[in-house]
Amino acid sequence: MRQLIAGNWKMNCLGADAVALARAVAAGAAGIQADLLVCPTALHVAAVVQALKGSAVAVGGQDCHMAPKGAHTGDIAAPMLADLGAGWVILGHSERRQNHGETDEMVREKVLAAVAAGLTPIVCVGETEEQRVGGQETEVVGWQISGSLPKPFSGVIAYEPLWAIGTGRTATEQDVAAMHGFIREELVRQFGEEGRGIRILYGGSVRPANAPGLLAVPEVAGALVGGASLDAADFLAIARAARSV
Ligand code: PEP
Numbered sequence: 001m002r003q004l005i006a007g008n009w010k011m012n013c014l015g016a017d018a019v020a021l022a023r024a025v026a027a028g029a030a031g032i033q034a035d036l037l038v039c040p041t042a043l044h045v046a047a048v049v050q051a052l053k054g055s056a057v058a059v060g061g062q063d064c065h066m067a068p069k070g071a072h073t074g075d076i077a078a079p080m081l082a083d084l085g086a087g088w089v090i091l092g093h094s095e096r097r098q099n100h101g102e103t104d105e106m107v108r109e110k111v112l113a114a115v116a117a118g119l120t121p122i123v124c125v126g127e128t129e130e131q132r133v134g135g136q137e138t139e140v141v142g143w144q145i146s147g148s149l150p151k152p153f154s155g156v157i158a159y160e161p162l163w164a165i166g167t168g169r170t171a172t173e174q175d176v177a178a179m180h181g182f183i184r185e186e187l188v189r190q191f192g193e194e195g196r197g198i199r200i201l202y203g204g205s206v207r208p209a210n211a212p213g214l215l216a217v218p219e220v221a222g223a224l225v226g227g228a229s230l231d232a233a234d235f236l237a238i239a240r241a242a243r244s245v
């Protein structure tokens with residue numbers, strides 16, 4: 001299985017910038033031994049899909065509502081993302097959990113909505129610094145997995161320790177190995193054999209310099225990249241560090 005390198009562009013880029021970034025990623029994607037995905041703001045999904053036509057770079061959203069349509073002002077339904085050509089959606093990102101009060105139960109419902117619309121969800125889990133200092137990181141992540149993932153689950157997990165997101169602080173390779181090993185055990189415990197095939201990404205200040213080490217850690221099936229995905233050269237350099245797992 002190839003590793004997946006996914007860029008979360010968050011609330012960045014005006015339309016022309018998003019198209020230019022997408023084109024730059026596509027232009028450098030030839031020969032890269034990883035699956036590539038970019039997730040612009042929903043407003044730019046259609047333009048980015050258009051810019052990436054004919055390339056191997058996939059497009060995803062950053063969130064979706066749990067309902068397929070209805071009276072939800074300002075929200076975006078999973079079928080709308082799919083209609084624009086997105087194939088993926090990030091769900092339960094810590095910024096959504098913190099800034100929008102998303103609970104595990106809400107994330108689980110969103111996963112169901114995404115899958116029903118034909119999207120592949122990337123479900124984010126991860127502990128706060130306080131929880132890690134308190135030695136609760138595995139307990140927290142275990143609960144997030146059981147609360148956020150429906151059974152069966154056809155998607156990807158991203159382990160993103162909150163203290164490493166956008167901070168420039170990266171979890172050590174030992175931390176990542178320990179947590180990814182725990183997540184795998186937990187997936188097998190909760191999902192049986194199906195749990196062995198679920199890809200687990202690492203996210204949190206992944207950069208070209210630390211990507212080779214992080215992507216070589218056992219059970220790391222790719223990276224969810226925030227800040228560095230806004231620079232095509234950095235994103236591609238991270239992707240070049242990917243390997244088959
Ligand atoms: C993210 O927000 O998903 C993320 C990993 O961000 P960064 O790479 O900037 O830490």
